[in-house]
Amino acid sequence: MSVYKLNMEQLRNWVGRLIAERPVYGVRQKDERFVFGRLKKPEELRLDYDVTILPPKKYILPTRENLLAYQPGEHYESLWADEPFVLLGVHPYDFVAIRQLDLLFEREKPDEHYLRRRRAATIIVADVERASDNVFAGCVGTAVVKDAFDGLLTRVEDGYLLEVRGEKGEWLASLLESPSPANAAELSRRNDVWENNRRRLRKHELKVPPEQLGDLLRRSVDHPLWEEKARLCYSCGSCNLVCPTCYCFDVRDESDWSLDKGVRYRVWDGCLLEDFAMVAGGHNFRPTRAARYRHRYYRKGLYVPEMIGELACVGCGRCITACTAGIANPVEVYNRLQEEPHEDDAAE
Ligand code: SF4
Ligand code: SF4
Known part of the structure; x- marks a missing residue:
């Protein structure tokens, strides 16, 4: 696990390299709201969004997915989608949801269509910068995630911290230009962001543990x-x-x-x-x-x-x-x- 400090220009260049390497689905503005969509250039990315209309699970469990092609009485052929892609800017609560889907699709009869897409995904979580009107992640323990992601971006004053983990994380780090490790003060500011998000992402207060x-x-x-x-x-x-x-x-x-x-x-x-x-x-x-x-x-x-x-x-x-x-x-x-x-x- 390593944490790097990126200024805004380094972030933009890094996103540009990701886009050049493989399909990147990130958050874009759509009228007054936000959606996950294919990024064509780094300037389209909005990490300061409140919440997207649909969750990013749509890239791992698509709204419609062809499973197999068949010829009656002849044969069938399974259809797979396992081209590597990047999900960029997933909020912690949406990442927890994907981790839950992993558990559900792996248990008993593993769902190979889901699992292949999931293995193809490199997921970069982004800590919430702007609370949406109805979020209550702070009440259910999903305001912050600290593991299982490939990358984690956190806004700190003049840039972002990027934490990377595992093999996919190493690939993410390999695309950074002149990476510099985060210092103790920056890591402490990240802790403040987490504490703050646990407190403020509570637009509704769940009274039942x-x-x-x-x-x-x-x-x-x-x-x-x-x-x-x-x-x-x-x-x-x-x-x-x-x-x-x-x-x-x-x-x-x-x-x-x-x-x-x-x-x-x-x-x-x-x-x-x-x-x-x-x-x-x-x-x-x-x-x-x-x-x-x-x-x-x-x-x-x-x-x-x-x-x-x-x-x-x-x-x-x-x-x-x-x-x-x-x-x-x-x-x-x-x-x-x-x-x-x-x-x-x-x-x-
Ligand atoms: S609870 Fe609301 S959103 Fe859900 S089905 Fe009923 S009307 Fe539609
Ligand atoms: S608040 Fe809970 S039930 Fe409602 S959409 Fe989000 S995860 Fe689903």
Whole structure:
């Protein structure tokens, strides 16, 4: 592990070299908001963004991904995407989300399509410079990350500190011009940034300790809140689609008109959509909006934590911003369950 100090010109030149070496997906401004997109020149990069519309997981788990090509009755061929690329400027909470996806896609039956893209990615995290309106990463322990990345950029007064780790980190460092190690004062300023981010990335205050959420949810299956909130839900699925930790997908076949060939692909799906739990024969396991609405909070606070030991909400706040009905705030829901307990036997 090494930490270097880069002035703004060194940063710009380094990003330029990255772009010359391989595809770089970084944060760009789009009207008043920010998106991850392919960078063509260093000047497009905005490390001072608040939050991106979609999380960077879209480069590892694309919205649509071809899995295999087939010829009916003949053969099929797996389709792989493993060209190396760089993700530049990933906020710590989005990086934690990617690490959670790693655990989920590696367990039981490893998902080779996901894993190949993940191995191809060099991820450079950037500490948050500007808090978004709804971020609460400070409440769920994701405001700062200290390991598992390939690079970490932190803004300090007249430039950035770049920490690099592992083989991919060495490659990142090899593209620096006249690298100079960070001194003790600069490292201390980085600690201040981390402390500050833990404190300020709390636009909503979660009053339930994350490790107690599972038990709270087990006691809240029949809580009236689910019906009350779901009455306003449009089943639009926006809260799912902007979430960095959601990973559900649907697998479909698309045959050519000739019927001689086709592709099997997967697309993002969302548990708030009406037909998400529909199975052959037309049965829907979650036919009501309340059942679908409740499921999302159980998924984040109980089911995924049971699998990987971590809360599946990293506090990015995107769902809060995306929900037109104003009902998708996990902090508000969990706090209400805590403050207005509803004991029920069904959960036992
Ligand atoms: S549930 Fe909402 S706040 Fe939590 S990670 Fe998903 S989008 Fe972000
Ligand atoms: S974004 Fe809001 S309205 Fe849309 S599905 Fe989610 S909770 Fe319902």
